[in-house]
Amino acid sequence: MVAEHANLHEIPYDHDGRSDALAAVYYTDQNVMKAEVHDLLYNTWQFVCHISDVDQEGTYFAFSLHGQEYFLVRGHDGTLRGFHNVCPHRGHRLVDGSGQKSRIVCPYHAWTFDLDGSLRGARGIDRRSAVQKHKLLPIRVDTVLGFVFVSANLDIAPLAEYAPGMAAQMLRACPDLPNYVVNRDGAEFGHTYMCAANWKVMLDNYLECYHCQMAHPDFNDMMAIGDSTFALFPNYTYQHAPTKMKAETAAFPLDLEHDVLVGEFWWMFPNITFGQFPGTQNFYVSRFDPLEPGLTSRYTVSLHPKEPTDPGAPERDRLRSVWTTTVVSQEDKALCENVQRGMSQRAFQNGWYVTAPEDHGVSEHAMRHFHDLYRTWADRALGPVAR
Numbered sequence: 001m002v003a004e005h006a007n008l009h010e011i012p013y014d015h016d017g018r019s020d021a022l023a024a025v026y027y028t029d030q031n032v033m034k035a036e037v038h039d040l041l042y043n044t045w046q047f048v049c050h051i052s053d054v055d056q057e058g059t060y061f062a063f064s065l066h067g068q069e070y071f072l073v074r075g076h077d078g079t080l081r082g083f084h085n086v087c088p089h090r091g092h093r094l095v096d097g098s099g100q101k102s103r104i105v106c107p108y109h110a111w112t113f114d115l116d117g118s119l120r121g122a123r124g125i126d127r128r129s130a131v132q133k134h135k136l137l138p139i140r141v142d143t144v145l146g147f148v149f150v151s152a153n154l155d156i157a158p159l160a161e162y163a164p165g166m167a168a169q170m171l172r173a174c175p176d177l178p179n180y181v182v183n184r185d186g187a188e189f190g191h192t193y194m195c196a197a198n199w200k201v202m203l204d205n206y207l208e209c210y211h212c213q214m215a216h217p218d219f220n221d222m223m224a225i226g227d228s229t230f231a232l233f234p235n236y237t238y239q240h241a242p243t244k245m246k247a248e249t250a251a252f253p254l255d256l257e258h259d260v261l262v263g264e265f266w267w268m269f270p271n272i273t274f275g276q277f278p279g280t281q282n283f284y285v286s287r288f289d290p291l292e293p294g295l296t297s298r299y300t301v302s303l304h305p306k307e308p309t310d311p312g313a314p315e316r317d318r319l320r321s322v323w324t325t326t327v328v329s330q331e332d333k334a335l336c337e338n339v340q341r342g343m344s345q346r347a348f349q350n351g352w353y354v355t356a357p358e359d360h361g362v363s364e365h366a367m368r369h370f371h372d373l374y375r376t377w378a379d380r381a382l383g384p385v386a387r
Contacts, residue, residue: 021351180303197336222249
């Protein structure tokens with residue numbers, strides 16, 4: 001039950017909240033998406049990689065987020081830092097991919113930077129007067145249970161304040177998570193998944209299980225959907241979803257002794273999800289990136305124990321992976337793409353929330369929480385696009 005996992009940060013269920021969902025224009029308008037990319041996503045926490053990718057002195061990891069390029073690097077002092085991946089001299093990219101360096105050297109004119117971003121040397125200029133002026137532009141870096149996040153907003157609150165209590169909930173659900181390693185073999189995880197739908201359509205779908213009984217028959221056979229519960233917190237939600245506690249399901253087999261028998265899922269505003277799916281021991285994080293108003297990429301990294309929990313675990317993990325990629329993901333993809341088509345129809349202006357406080361398997365109040373947070377941002381950044 002949610003009560004067992006709640007804490008002082010939980011937001012009470014609002015029986016009298018608004019019933020009209022976000023207007024369709026927020027899912028289809030190019031200018032709305034541009035504002036989301038340049039303001040909302042640029043200024044919030046974004047998942048990048050696992051801490052094991054940058055755990056040694058000098059290791060670096062270059063990446064792109066919503067059209068902007070950055071890199072992480074582990075300094076000589078052990079501190080993990082992040083920078084815009086652009087040389088202040090002429091704008092050349094500084095590093096590609098990942099690897100290990102003792103210093104950062106621009107491939108264009110050999111401007112050289114220490115791993116803390118300070119200018120170490122540049123031919124033809126006085127280093128002493130140029131150090132502060134030409135240092136690399138930093139970004140914020142933070143971690144939660146081994147997952148590395150960044151933000152271009154240097155004033156953003158630390159993750160522990162941004163999503164208070166979330167890490168503790170995750171540890172209660174998965175006590176050994178800090179010792180998990182990246183699952184680099186899982187077919188359904190560690191890759192980019194494309195969907196011809198707005199990123200908010202995909203998260204709306206993630207934040208309710210009202211559709212599960214109708215749209216996911218195999219999942220419905222495995223899960224006790226009527227016993228699911230949602231809890232709302234500042235900048236995130238938490239879902240507790242028990243299985244029916246049976247070994248043979250229409251989805252994939254469960255080992256009732258060794259496997260995860262309760263699904264536990266988190267969403268963090270605006271576009272991050274975490275979860276522990278039923279089946280072999282696992283934990284994942286996903287980032288939903290808008291490419292166009294009607295096109296989204298979902299990047300996911302999954303973790304699992306260093307060693308299988310039992311001899312049958314690898315085969316059960318394979319069966320779950322096959323089911324996830326070929327069944328439930330395809331079901332959700334079809335649903336979201338169909339909804340996106342509906343968003344463009346003149347007959348559809350906005351949807352409506354079903355908010356059933358006594359039946360969380362039906363209620364869409366977690367989705368409404370997402371929309372409330374989004375509206376707060378949109379009212380500031382966009383003004384009255386639609387009410």
